[in-house]
Amino acid sequence: MATSASLLHPSTLAPAFSPPAPRRGHPPSQLDLRPSRRHHGVSVSLAAASSSAASPEVEKEPSSPSTPPPDESSALSAVAESVKVLKEAAKTRKVPADEVLAALAKIKKAKLDTSTFFETLGGTESPGRTWKLIFTAQGSKLGKGSYFPVTAVQRFDAAGQRIENGVYLGRAGSLSFEGRLSWKKKILAFVFERVRLKLGPLGPLEIPLGGGDDMSREPSTKDPFFLWFYVDEEVAVAQGKGGGTAFWCRCKRVEGQGRRPAFWYFGFNII
Numbered sequence: 001m002a003t004s005a006s007l008l009h010p011s012t013l014a015p016a017f018s019p020p021a022p023r024r025g026h027p028p029s030q031l032d033l034r035p036s037r038r039h040h041g042v043s044v045s046l047a048a049a050s051s052s053a054a055s056p057e058v059e060k061e062p063s064s065p066s067t068p069p070p071d072e073s074s075a076l077s078a079v080a081e082s083v084k085v086l087k088e089a090a091k092t093r094k095v096p097a098d099e100v101l102a103a104l105a106k107i108k109k110a111k112l113d114t115s116t117f118f119e120t121l122g123g124t125e126s127p128g129r130t131w132k133l134i135f136t137a138q139g140s141k142l143g144k145g146s147y148f149p150v151t152a153v154q155r156f157d158a159a160g161q162r163i164e165n166g167v168y169l170g171r172a173g174s175l176s177f178e179g180r181l182s183w184k185k186k187i188l189a190f191v192f193e194r195v196r197l198k199l200g201p202l203g204p205l206e207i208p209l210g211g212g213d214d215m216s217r218e219p220s221t222k223d224p225f226f227l228w229f230y231v232d233e234e235v236a237v238a239q240g241k242g243g244g245t246a247f248w249c250r251c252k253r254v255e256g257q258g259r260r261p262a263f264w265y266f267g268f269n270i271i
Contacts, residue, residue, distance in 0.1 A: 075110050079230070082106045086235045090134050090249035093147050100135050101142045104245055107230045107237050108142075114186040117231040121188075122158025130155045131236060131248035140243045153251065156181070156188070163190045173199040179209075182219045186228045188238075189219035 082103035089095035123129045133152040137145030155164040166176030179192035193215075198204040219225070226238040237247045 078106045079110045079112070083230070083232070083235060086134075086237070086247050087249075089147075090132075090235060090247075093134075097135075097145050097147075100247075101137055101145050104135075104137060104145075104237060104247065105142050108239070108245065110229070112230060114228065117186055117228050118158050118183045118188070120231045120233060121228070121236060122156035124159060126157050126160040126162070128155055128157030128160065128162065130251050130253055132251040134247055134249050136244060136246045138244055140239070140245070142245060145245075148246075153253070154248065158183070163188075163192075165192075171200065173197070174204075177209075180215075180219060187221060187225050188228065189221055189223050189225035191217075191219045191223050 085095060085099055085103040086107075089100050121129065121131075131154050133148045133154065135145060135147050137143075151168040153166050153168065155162075155166075157163070161181055162178070163181040164176055164178045166174055168174045174196075175198075176196045177192040178194055178196070179190055181188055181190040192209050194209055195207050196204045197207070221241075225241050227240075228236065228238045230237040234250050235247055236250075237245070239245045
């Protein structure tokens with residue numbers, strides 16, 4: 001592609017074809033100005049040849065592929081490095097908190113394409129996908145943060161528009177909330193309809209909540225919501241309505257054959 005400087009070269013601004021000046025002694029009225037296909041065709045071909053000869057640099061200069069601006073390229077590189085930090089933190093829980101906070105801050109500042117977030121988060125079929133909460137940070141400025149001390153798992157079902165949020169305490173029991181969700185741009189709003197409580201070997205006790213009174217109402221930003229900054233097949237980053245930021249890792253629930261359920265990530269038991 002020609003640069004703006006080459007496009008402004010005097011040779012490219014020259015007229016493609018200039019008719020010869022009339023001979024002296026012939027008045028301008030003797031020039032044939034009537035439209036003619038033959039004259040027109042000759043004029044066009046001569047114009048193309050003259051234009052090509054006048055500005056060879058326009059055709060010879062190869063067109064360069066579009067590349068992202070330096071600032072955008074630098075931001076994407078920072079996001080990639082930050083994601084590596086989060087994945088290492090999810091696997092080992094040994095990455096220092098300040099490094100995790102710095103990684104979250106860089107991801108939040110980036111402007112990423114969010115069009116695939118919901119499908120990646122909730123899958124294409126029910127019951128969706130499960131994600132284990134790894135780290136939480138306080139406030140929008142990410143001043144403090146820590147690894148979440150207990151097993152908390154969220155299930156997002158994009159196909160069924162459902163959400164489940166559970167805390168699992170081993171053999172002592174579990175507490176989970178289930179409801180419906182909605183997705184708009186990068187905001188996932190939700191309303192819980194019921195809570196399930198399980199204590200020891202006893203069966204779960206289910207208690208309805210107020211969110212189930214009007215099933216036709218779609219959750220909105222008036223309800224609890226997550227604002228998502230990053231989602232891939234392994235980790236996800238979001239900010240809650242209260243301003244806190246967290247990141248999750250993708251996990252899979254495996255029933256423990258009479259024991260407590262386990263959640264697995266990358267082939268490692270992460271409970």
